[in-house]
Every structure is written in C-alpha cells, then in structure tokens.
Amino acid sequence: MFKILKYSFFDLMRSRWSYVYFLFYLLLGFVLLFLNNDVSKAIITLLNIIIVIVPLIGTIFGIMYYYNSREFTELLLAQPLKRTTIFLGQYIGLSVSLSLSLLLGLGIPFLVYGLFESSEIWNFASLIIVGVFLTFIFVALAMNIALSNENRIKGFGYAILVWLFMAVIYDGLFLISLMLFNDYPLDKFSLIISMFNPIDLSRILILLKLDISALLGYTGALFNKFFGTNWGMFISFFVLSCWIVIPAWIIVYKSMRKDF
Template sequence: MSKAIITLMNIIIVLTPLIGTVFGIMYYYNSKEFTTLLLAQPVKRTTVFIGQYIGLSLSLSMSLVLGLGIPFIAYGLFESGEIWNFGILLVVGAFLTFIFVALAINIALSNDNKIKGFGYAILLWLLMAVVYDGAFLVLQVYFDDYPIDKFSLIATMLNPIDLSRMLILLKLDISALLGYTGAVFQKFFGTSLGMLTSLLVLSFWVILPVLRIIFKSKRKDF
C-alpha cells in the first residue's frame, strides 16, 4: 500500500496543480460574460469571485478525493495501516488544488487577453513543477561546499509542490526518499513539527492568493 501511495504522490504533485491551473483559467475566461452580468446586480464583487473560486476548488478537490478514495476503500484501505498516510496524500492534493486555482484566477484577473493569460498560467505550472527543481538542484551542486541548510528550507517553502512532496515523505518517514532538503527539514523541525510547519506554509499559500483575488476584484474595471 505504501508503494502505491508513493506512486500516487509523484502523479498528484504534478498533475493536480496542472488540472487546477487549467480549469481555473478556463473557467474564468469562459464565464466572463456571465460574471459581468452578475456584477451588474446588487451583489458584492468579493462574493461573486470568492464564490466561484470556492465552488471550483471544492468540486475539483471532491473529484480527487472520491476518485482516489473509492478504489482504495474497495482495495481494503481501512484494514491496512496506511489510512493516515493516504489521508495526508488527499489533504496535500486538496491544498494544491486550492492553491493553483487561486493562482490561475489571479493571472486571469490580471490579463484580459485569453491567450496571454493561458500562456502565463501554463508557464507558472512549468516553473514550479519542472524548472524550479532543476534550478534548485544546480544551486545545491554548485554551492555544495557552503552551509545552505537555511536556504534550502526557505527555497522549499517558496514552492508549494516541493513542500507538498516533503510533507508526504515526512509522514511516510522514508529516509531514503527524503533527499537533502528532507533531511534538513527533519533535522530542524523533526517529523511532527516539520509536518505542522509544512501545513501552515501551505495554508499561507492558499490565503495570500485569495487575498489578492479580493483586492484585484474590487479594483478591476469590467
């Protein structure tokens, strides 16, 4: 069961942000005329945009939970000792959905051009899912002789995808897969405190883009 969770982790931390980004940006542009009609009514702008954001994020999160949960329950999840590890996997997937839908809506609010907005959204996903890890690895190799423990911690927290991976690996407690940054995380915080810190930082990754959605929606000229 733990091998299945590790395999799913590698899929979820890449595909969930991509799905959240694509659905978020497409939903905003496709429902723009309907949103403009709603804004003509005596309804608060924040109510409209936050309602759309929560509705989209919740529906995507529920599809993830049900899509993964039902097969695992049928496979005998409750009879195994991996239920909490699987729960963390679902929580991380939900966090990534809420984060990247919020980031996608922020990009859409800042760009009226649909093609440009879609391009920026995909670029954001590529940077966080692929380029960031490569650049981070190059820096670690280049500055191998220097004490970069604190830098590694901060760099991991600046990328919700890396942070999510770290959270799952800390919960699974598989030292062979933690890597350098995971070992630093475990050294600084310990397993329990490291997990709590990761969850708090992921919460900030949700809150800050949502606050910008509120700020931007109040000032945007439709």
C-alpha cells in the same frame, strides 16, 4: 457567498471536464491498486502524480473556468452582490469541486480495495490533504492570472508558465544552486528553498510521511527533525495556507478594481 459557491460548484459538477478529471483519478486509482496490489507502492506512485497533475489541472481549470464563466460573472455583477462574494464564491466553488473529484476519484478505488483495514490510511489522508491544498493554491494563482489578462491565449500561456516554473524550473534552479555552492553547508538553505515552493513543500511533506525519508540521508534527517515537530508541521501548513490566502486576497483586491 455560499449561494455563489453553490452555483459555481453545481455548474462545474455538470461540466464534462469535471467528469473527465474524476474518471481520470478513478481509473488511475483502480489501475494502480489492482495491477500493483500494493497500497504503499500505489501511494508512492500517486505522490509523483499528485504533485504534478493536481497543480496542472488546478491551473488549467482555474484559467478556463474564469474565461468561460465571464457571462455568469457579468450577470452576477449586475445583481445586488458584493464583488468579494462573487469572486471568492467562484474560487471556492471551483476549488471544492476539483478537490472533490480528487477525493472521490482516488477515494473510491482505495475504499473498494479496503483502505480502512490498511495502515496506509494516514498516508492516503495526507496525500489527499496535500492534493486539496495544491488545488486551492493553483486555482487561486490561475484566477489571478486570468483577472489580469483579458487575452485568453496570453492568460493561458502565463498560467502554464507558472505551473512549469513551480513544477520543474524551480527545482532545476534549486539543484543548480546546490551544485554551485557545494562547498558550503546547504541543509538550512535547502530547507528554506523548499519551503517557498508549494509543490516542493508538499512533496517533502509526503516523502517524510511515507517511509522514504530514510533515503534522504543526513539532509533528510534534518528535514525530519524539522518537519517531525509540531512546530515544523505548523510552519509548513502555515506556508501552504499563505499560498492560498495571499493569492485569494489578491483576487479580491484585483476584482474590486476591475471593470467588466
């Protein structure tokens, strides 16, 4: 598996798009920090960007990489390699290279700015951790879609739809249901609902980590009470991990039954 991972990884590291992605973050980091001159504000802005852009990029790269590396995949399939090895290797290779672009792209400007002397280092770290989780999650979802759709246009369309659903539509439905059931206690409901969408979960984890939690009022206090405990943290990272493990498992399952 490691060999495949390595080849996928280096293959991507040489592709133009990885650089574009890396440079995008690099530029973003520098602009935010040196125009704003405020690490904590830069982190809040980054939060907004990360919970939207990282899933989007993960989705697009996941789907593009799968379709573009079909030849590579077919070549590998004829070799004495397990299918699980090939697909998980590619999945992890892609996710790792995207995560690395994120880490370096944002890490370098923050390092240059003097992150280690700032108290914001833990906020930055949790931002990156969440970003890495989101990358792994959305690459896995995208590869699932790609595996089930031979038609590239269709696959691409579905992938964007999944992203749109998670990033926008889900929250819209969430908000509408909150407003409809206004007369009932909704704290537990909203806690559970936000658990099921990795983007919402990540956003709330970061919001609570940053001081913004105070804005969340009573509901926020309840969230804080839940996420503030080790148990709550465990649950949320367990859920995030499920979002990786289950799609990854489906990748394996589907790939075992697919013809090339």
